[in-house]
Amino acid sequence: MLVNQLSVFMENKEGRLEQVLETLAEGNININSLSLAEATDYGMLRMMVSDPEAGKKALKEKGFMARLTPVLAVDVADEVGQLQVVLTKIKQAGINIEYVYSMKAGGDDGATIIIRTSDLEKTQEVLKA
Amino acid sequence: MIWNEAKECMSRDQLQTLQSARLVKLVDRVYHNVEFYRRKMQELGIEPGDIKGIEDITKLPFTTKADLRDNYPFGLFAVPQSQIVRVHASSGTTGKATVVGYTRKDISVWAECVARAFAQAGLGRDDVIQIAYGYGLFTGGLGAHYGAENLGATVVPMSTGNTKKLVTMMKDFGATAIACTPSYLLHIAETLEAGDDIKDIKLKAAICGAEPWTEQMRKQIEEKLHINAFDIYGLSEIMGPGVACDCIYHKGLHVNEDHFFPEILNPDTLAPCAEDETGELAFTTLTKEGIPLLRYRTRDLTSISYAPCECGRTTARLSRFKGRSDDMLIIRGVNVFPSQVEAALLEMGETSPHYMMIVDRINNLDTLEVQVEVDEAFFFDRLSELDSLTKKIGHVLQQAIGLAVKVKLVEPNTIERSMGKAVHVIDKRKLV
Numbered sequence: 395m396l397v398n399q400l401s402v403f404m405e406n407k408e409g410r411l412e413q414v415l416e417t418l419a420e421g422n423i424n425i426n427s428l429s430l431a432e433a434t435d436y437g438m439l440r441m442m443v444s445d446p447e448a449g450k451k452a453l454k455e456k457g458f459m460a461r462l463t464p465v466l467a468v469d470v471a472d473e474v475g476q477l478q479v480v481l482t483k484i485k486q487a488g489i490n491i492e493y494v495y496s497m498k499a500g501g502d503d504g505a506t507i508i509i510r511t512s513d514l515e516k517t518q519e520v521l522k523a
Numbered sequence: 524m525i526w527n528e529a530k531e532c533m534s535r536d537q538l539q540t541l542q543s544a545r546l547v548k549l550v551d552r553v554y555h556n557v558e559f560y561r562r563k564m565q566e567l568g569i570e571p572g573d574i575k576g577i578e579d580i581t582k583l584p585f586t587t588k589a590d591l592r593d594n595y596p597f598g599l600f601a602v603p604q605s606q607i608v609r610v611h612a613s614s615g616t617t618g619k620a621t622v623v624g625y626t627r628k629d630i631s632v633w634a635e636c637v638a639r640a641f642a643q644a645g646l647g648r649d650d651v652i653q654i655a656y657g658y659g660l661f662t663g664g665l666g667a668h669y670g671a672e673n674l675g676a677t678v679v680p681m682s683t684g685n686t687k688k689l690v691t692m693m694k695d696f697g698a699t700a701i702a703c704t705p706s707y708l709l710h711i712a713e714t715l716e717a718g719d720d721i722k723d724i725k726l727k728a729a730i731c732g733a734e735p736w737t738e739q740m741r742k743q744i745e746e747k748l749h750i751n752a753f754d755i756y757g758l759s760e761i762m763g764p765g766v767a768c769d770c771i772y773h774k775g776l777h778v779n780e781d782h783f784f785p786e787i788l789n790p791d792t793l794a795p796c797a798e799d800e801t802g803e804l805a806f807t808t809l810t811k812e813g814i815p816l817l818r819y820r821t822r823d824l825t826s827i828s829y830a831p832c833e834c835g836r837t838t839a840r841l842s843r844f845k846g847r848s849d850d851m852l853i854i855r856g857v858n859v860f861p862s863q864v865e866a867a868l869l870e871m872g873e874t875s876p877h878y879m880m881i882v883d884r885i886n887n888l889d890t891l892e893v894q895v896e897v898d899e900a901f902f903f904d905r906l907s908e909l910d911s912l913t914k915k916i917g918h919v920l921q922q923a924i925g926l927a928v929k930v931k932l933v934e935p936n937t938i939e940r941s942m943g944k945a946v947h948v949i950d951k952r953k954l955v
């Protein structure tokens with residue numbers, strides 16, 4: 395399923411992450427999952443939130459560089475090796491996987507992972523097949 | 524030792540007579556050979572005949588760096604190209620560099636002036652001098668080289684870059700002097716310290732220039748290396764290194780006044796400043812043939828003293844430089860204007876136009892970091908794209924200013940907006 399991810403550019407300096415979380419909490423926006431990728435001077439905070447549009451708006455008002463990025467939310471059975479099956483399918487189709495993080499750790503309804511690839515549409519087709 | 528006692532120690536009266544005669548001839552030459560000056564003088568309603576002596580210099584037009592750029596490349600040359608034996612060009616400017624040309628006589632005057640500077644530092648034919656300025660379009664390397672050869676010293680043309688080899692040769696050749704930028708010399712000193720090599724060197728003097736430095740830094744160099752360090756000043760528009768140099772008393776830089784006439788001007792009104800009053804330094808090249816300049820505004824802020832020096836020289840002395848009347852930075856010997864960074868960023872168009880330049884000196888080498896705010900339209904979720912944007916900005920800036928730049932992407936609105944004159948530079952080098 396295509397979903398909107400909230401991406402925030404953050405300089406690597408103390409307190410920035412807390413400020414993002416605070417801003418979202420103030421706007422009553424719930425964070426379902428979060429991943430932080432870091433480069434030397436800056437990082438990219440990627441989040442699945444209850445209301446991405448409202449989250450973006452709240453963050454921009456506070457001066458953050460935020461945008462919505464389409465990503466795929468993929469449900470996988472909560473069994474050993476299932477994530478790998480999905481990733482292998484994508485790779486074999488010649489699609490480049492940019493990043494992956496988990497949204498829901500699993501349990502009875504299975505797990506959900508967030509995937510960003512070089513071609514989201516094609517990825518969807520590959521996974522349906 | 525005084526290299527040319529007749530010229531460096533003449534009475535102020537004699538000097539004035541010489542300067543007057545040279546100025547009259549100079550004005551006649553530029554009026555007849557340089558369209559730019561003829562037009563400027565006509566606009567001011569003056570003719571060569573109106574300039575009867577050095578006291579008339581204030582009637583003459585000024586020259587700026589922009590005039591050199593506008594007349595790129597050879598527009599201000601006063602002789603046919605067949606008489607130009609060498610050109611140099613200033614580094615670090617986009618497209619149009621400032622180009623200067625030298626006749627055979629200009630080269631020999633230059634070598635004379637630099638020889639005077641080396642002699643002022645107590646050097647002579649028995650010395651082994653390493654020249655560790657860059658050789659090439661930059662005037663530092665070749666300028667110092669010809670001066671040292673003229674002095675009769677044994678010249679080792681090291682250029683810059685290979686500090687290890689420089690240190691080895693300094694020991695093996697028994698080098699007694701070195702000419703380089705002060706920051707590079709500090710770097711060399713640290714390399715020597717690290718290898719416990721200071722006891723094995725014969726160095727006694729260093730002639731440093733091409734970038735601003737403080738009296739503290741000069742003393743630090745002297746203490747580290749157990750040498751005398753001298754400050755040599757020059758700029759390619761006027762000649763290159765050797766326009767002025769300090770003597771063993773370190774009470775200001777003696778100007779080679781028989782060739783370069785200094786004026787100190789109020790930067791706002793351009794009216795002459797009194798002796799010892801700080802203002803902008805301007806030079807008139809009294810003897811230059813290739814590209815003679817009238818009242819060239821250096822933008823360097825200093826003051827001048829005409830009192831005789833303990834060393835016996837009667838030439839005027841410039842005090843330590845106190846900064847600049849424009850926003851030019853000198854980073855690793857390269858002239859950098861914030862406007863160049865701004866223009867390059869705007870032309871590239873993939874960042875916001877808000878930037879901050881942070882100049883620092885780390886391990887005695889100048890560094891330049893440019894912070895750029897991420898622009899909404901060019902903000903990507905992929906780190907790899909941000910990384911390539913960073914690299915691209917770095918490349919564009921290096922092309923524009925001729926220096927390697929560390930680029931740092933910062934969040935929007937983190938660079939301070941100023942209501943008045945925008946602040947684009949933080950210089951942490953603490954030079955003054």
Ligand SMILES: [Zn+2]
Nearest residue numbers: 770832834836
């Ligand atoms: Zn002196």
